[in-house]
Amino acid sequence: MTRMRRISFGLLLVCASVAAWARGRRFLVPFPSVSEPSQVRITLARGGCFGTCPSYEVTISGDGTIHYRGEAFVLVTGDHTAHIDPKTVALLLDSFRKAHFFGANNVYRYNATDLPTYRMTVVVGSRKKSVVDYWGEKAGMPREIIDLEDLIDKAANTALWIKGSDETASALTQEGWRFGAHDQDHIALYLRAIQVGNAGLKEAFLRAGAPVGTKVAHDSLWPLREDTPICAATGKGELLLVQKMSRQLESLSPEIDTECMSAAARSGSVAMLQFWTARGVRPSFPREETGDDVLPSAIQSGNPELVRGLLADYKPDLHLIVGRETLISWLFSHSHFGAAEQRQKTNAMAQLLMQYGADVNATGPGGTTALIDESFFEEDTRDLLMLGADPTAVAQNGDTALSRAKQYRCPVCVMLIEQALDKRAATVPAP
Structure with missing residues (x-):
């Protein structure tokens, strides 16, 4: 029985090793021979993602003709044509041969969402092979296959259309743009x-x-x-x-x-x-x-000279509403995650606005003040209190800066507001 267990365990290890090998390795499928450059087409299609990933398709033919179609988040959209030396295409095709592209898996897909899908397709005569890459590196896609994507981009000079270069204008002129x-x-x-x-x-x-x-x-x-x-x-x-x-x-x-x-x-x-x-x-x-x-x-530009000129x-x-917020509240809501230098600029801008009439305790449509709106951000709470924000203000729904700070679990905010309340209570004369 012990011997059988050892054999079974050994077989499991072998199967696991073979499965891991199969996920990433390519089978040695012979690469098709090329008799005429016109038989060759190499295509790379990069799809979109949940963001601004460039979406385009480029095809390189054996004679050096390039067909590009820009779809989204690229500088140049639409269909465009260019030409490269056929020798460059031959070298690119040789890279596919060395990477054993025709022996790769058809799909390398990792279990994730919102990522771009890339597809490479090589046609040589009657033979055709496509490989789909969806975060393939995490799904065992061999590095030699992944690198082919960038080699296609480099050979076709897709940067000319995607990001643009000094040559983009002349390339479009040659097309008759x-x-x-x-x-x-x-x-x-x-x-x-x-x-x-x-x-x-x-x-x-x-x-x-x-x-x-x-x-x-x-x-x-x-x-x-x-x-x-x-x-x-x-x-x-x-x-x-x-x-x-x-x-x-x-x-x-x-x-x-x-x-x-x-x-x-x-x-x-x-x-x-x-x-x-x-x-x-x-x-x-x-x-x-x-x-x-x-x-x-002007405020977003961060130039106090420009803002001061407009105000003067x-x-x-300045008792206006910006996107359903008071001016001071709007200013601070757009600087939550700034570095120390940026926060200094925000405070300086707030002081400038207050100098010309902005009220740190002005209320928005819901009766909230800047302090109530920002009371779950430690830096904003500290800065607004230093600017004179009233910690006793109450919104139409009964919210206060303290209740918001507790609701959103900002212990430092709670401490700062309680200190401000205690300080205010100490200055109020007894009846």
């Missing part, structure tokens, strides 16, 4: 080029007289803060580019004027803001603002 076109796809590329700072593309669009004041529909595949090229350049603080663009138009619509003014504030550039005010654009300060309006945008020149009412 019309930089001066007025359609949405062309203007969207103009916006993305400004956002990533691709000098060659920006110059090509500017030289071609591309429209600078035309709005682009919201693009969920490449989020843009601004919808027009001139406002995008404004938001990036590119004063020289904005000046050149402005020569192409007499005036903009009030809607775009407002967008560009907010972008100027967001850039943190006093000179940019002055450029737009010199054109006759005046900032507006609605009673209920969004984070994209002029004053919140236009004297806006």
